Amino acid sequence: MDRGDLLGLRGSGAPGELMIVVDTLVKTFPGAGGAGEVMALQGIDLEIADGEIFGIVGPSGSGKSTLLRCLNLLEEPTSGRILLGGDDLSKLSGSELRSARRRIGTVFQQFNLLHSRTVVGNIEFPLEVAGVGKAERRSRAKALIDLVGLTGKEKSYPSQLSGGQQQRVGIARALAAEPDVLLCDEATSALDPDTTDQILDLVAEVNRRLGVTVVIITHELGVLRRVCTSAARLEAGRIVETGRITDLVAHPGSALGAAIVPVGD
Numbered sequence: 001m002d003r004g005d006l007l008g009l010r011g012s013g014a015p016g017e018l019m020i021v022v023d024t025l026v027k028t029f030p031g032a033g034g035a036g037e038v039m040a041l042q043g044i045d046l047e048i049a050d051g052e053i054f055g056i057v058g059p060s061g062s063g064k065s066t067l068l069r070c071l072n073l074l075e076e077p078t079s080g081r082i083l084l085g086g087d088d089l090s091k092l093s094g095s096e097l098r099s100a101r102r103r104i105g106t107v108f109q110q111f112n113l114l115h116s117r118t119v120v121g122n123i124e125f126p127l128e129v130a131g132v133g134k135a136e137r138r139s140r141a142k143a144l145i146d147l148v149g150l151t152g153k154e155k156s157y158p159s160q161l162s163g164g165q166q167q168r169v170g171i172a173r174a175l176a177a178e179p180d181v182l183l184c185d186e187a188t189s190a191l192d193p194d195t196t197d198q199i200l201d202l203v204a205e206v207n208r209r210l211g212v213t214v215v216i217i218t219h220e221l222g223v224l225r226r227v228c229t230s231a232a233r234l235e236a237g238r239i240v241e242t243g244r245i246t247d248l249v250a251h252p253g254s255a256l257g258a259a260i261v262p263v264g265d
């Protein structure tokens with residue numbers, strides 16, 4: 001799926017189409033010291049429509065990072081399936097798998113920038129790995145720097161940037177290969193509240209302008225309130241609640257809805 005010009009209008013994909021389908025996903029890890037297995041994900045079913053900003057919340061240890069690492073192909077599911085734009089990821093190998101990986105960009109809590117490279121160098125890095133030519137890399141990096149609001153900082157090193165600016169680089173880098181999905185793993189947890197809001201607004205703008213589907217993993221309910229269109233709540237490796245934010249908030253029995261809109265708000 002080619003998104004064409006980065007800053008142009010979105011091309012393919014009808015609204016309402018499913019971008020991600022997770023079907024009975026199980027992930028177990030061997031227990032420490034030969035102890036019993038840890039069942040990190042106990043049969044996850046999830047549907048994320050194209051163009052959504054989907055929040056996944058849950059307490060520490062509930063399986064959020066494991067789910068995200070299955071989605072971006074860093075972990076192999078023990079059983080179950082993940083479909084990306086209709087393609088079963090478990091059936092891909094070789095060059096197909098590499099190109100599927102490029103359809104998903106990840107933004108990390110600790111930014112994970114290369115400290116010996118400038119802003120441009122960081123954003124171009126995934127394109128170098130993908131074998132994109134220099135002129136094309138430069139023009140994409142320039143458009144992305146503009147999009148994330150870092151014009152003038154092209155030659156700065158990460159150590160010369162604030163946390164919020166570093167995360168803008170992280171977002172630009174994640175978008176460099178023109179992914180269909182942007183995964184954010186606690187992407188604002190290291191930032192102060194004002195910077196968090198600015199980064200979330202940027203993520204919403206990226207979603208709107210590029211049509212990228214966004215999955216936000218967070219333990220902060222304020223994040224859901226500000227940008228998400230739908231959400232799921234994870235507990236001990238299971239999804240215990242999911243739906244559109246407007247429906248969750250309207251539903252009197254929804255713990256998630258009640259938490260998103262505190263009583264008296």
Ligand code: ADP
Nearest residue numbers: 029038040058059060061062063064065066067
């Ligand atoms: P969260 O991100 O919601 O805090 P995680 O996905 O990191 O949760 O962890 C879910 C469960 O899986 C926890 O019990 C955790 O200890 C376990 N777990 C995660 N990764 C590993 C691993 N590589 N090896 C063993 N256990 C793991």
Ligand code: MG
Nearest residue numbers: 061064065066
């Ligand atoms: Mg985690």
